[in-house]
Amino acid sequence: MSQFKWKDLTKLKNPNLAFESPLSVLCHIDVNCFYAQVEAIRCGYTKDDPVVCVQWNSIVAVSYAARKYGISRMVTIQEALKKTDKLIPIHTAVFKKGEDFWQYHDGWGPWNPDKDKKLPSSDYKISLDPYRRESRKIFKIFTEYCDLAEKASVDEVFLDIARLCLQSLMGSEQLIPGRENPEIIKPMQAKFKDESYEGNEFLPAVPEELKQLPFIGDVYNPENLPLIEDWDDVLFALGSRIAQELRDEIKQSLGYTTSCGLASTKNVCKLASNFKKPDAQTIIKNSCVNAFLDNGKFEITTFWSLGGILGKELIQILQLPQQGSNRYVREKWPTRDSLRTSLSKAVRDSQSTPSTVIDATRTNEIADKLYDLVRGQYRVAVTPQTIVKSMMANKNMTGQACSGLADCFSWLEVFAGELAGRVHELEQEYDKVIRPRTIHVLIRAKSGDTHSKSGPFIQSGAKINSQDLLKAGAKLIAELDAKFARGKEHSFYPLININMSISNLDVADGRKSVLDMFGNQASVQVRQGKGNVGKDSLASNAHKPPRENWCDECNKTFETSRDFQEHADFHIAVALSEKVNGANGSSGRLTFGEKRLLMRSNTLETPNKRRSKPKSKTAGSSSDIFKYFKKG
DNA sequence: TACTCACAG
């Protein structure tokens, strides 16, 4: 007989409850050295090319080919180049000071002998937009396959694949290729469908034939136990096949290799996906989870959210060993209550070294969490993605890079363009209208003195606009300048940090107009006359079109690539809209490929919503903004 | 609203 009950199995049907079941099947997928892969794919390199992604002088992502030369994250590019001249450094995209669009400058970076191609951080700001874009494409594939996906970061996702596993087990599919399904499956399927059944009986034993189900990937099994003993193992085996298929799809359509961890809880999944890299998947069966957590590589501080001060304080206050802490906690506190009691007592008794982060009113909560974590039983739901709650554009500086109000305005111009662009992209993705209600700026002087100011953000129109953001931000900065720098004996400048953020995001339903769904990706591909969705759209960077910003159709050159891009989008949007509307005798219907293109497309301006006036584009022009604030 | 802290890749 199984150790699980029917209701454990039927609970998996409900995405809101599945994570609580002991038969829960989750996975965590992590794109390997994400920034490096993005750059490698964009520039047409393969996995065997030693690409590194560079940010100023630092290497922020290292391809596996480059790791073979002993290059790791956070070494300087100068040091890395000493190790091998084969290295392929690619700098992130950047905004130039005073400009509101980003660009790649391939070949530029601190290693470039040309003085004008070194990308000094005093004149540029990093753009992470390309990674957010790729991230969205990847995430979209996950949500197409899986009914419950959580975006954990730009390169990570949690999936609840229980329904997909059930579909395999309880559908009509042949479970083991080339063999009849065991006889017991048919009646099980019937019972499974019976909604009135409460499910208090135990499941039958797993039939011998089913124990031959293969796993795809590496099963963590140091003691060589039988791979399949109960139904949780059956579901994991099916899940491993599903995870492989998902990852294959990501690889095939977008080119990215990933690492995956399968387990019953998010925390264990996360550790498992990190266990073997790159391009691998690790399965942690429930019967092996304690052995996995005790394998010598993990401590309680390895768990997500315990990596900082909280984890260290728990070790301190509970007097845990530096090594083998998971097992120690399991064995010393065999019941929930015993750990609750010990922790609350320990917090009370630690007056001499008072805890800075363990809230005395919440010790039970923390004790329960720890109790479950060390057993691989801390069950947290996979929560579907929510729209971000705030957005920040930030710039750190050294030296004299920001030594006055004019410099501040130049950076604000960058921030305003960046944030407006990001809001546009979000609107596109969700087909929503997003209005930030609050704007916030912060400056930090070399002394460490920090000042910030926030206020309501009121747009001039229906859609967010970088001019409005710039004005609102500049007003706040000017107030800070007047308050803290004007007429003071020692000036506040130079700054080491300045940032602007928007929050209180108001989200309303998007408009239904098809035209509103057009965007850069679609335009780029249509312009090229073909539709390879993934790589092309990024490689032919929409922000940096070829041939001098020249429009053949209008016989006209545009000053900046961004202006050109908007113009080009105009043509594309009109062309597609004519097709949809049946103009020029066309069918009036988009092909499946075009629809899919539009579904995946990113942003931005549409013909009737374009900015009336092109933006200023030189650093000097931003001083025009002074006219708004002559009076402080 | 102003500011600080914790945590993560």
Add this chain to the structure above:
DNA sequence: GGCTGTGAGTA
């Protein structure tokens, strides 16, 4: 160890 974030807490 640099950079770029997100979110929570406090007064």
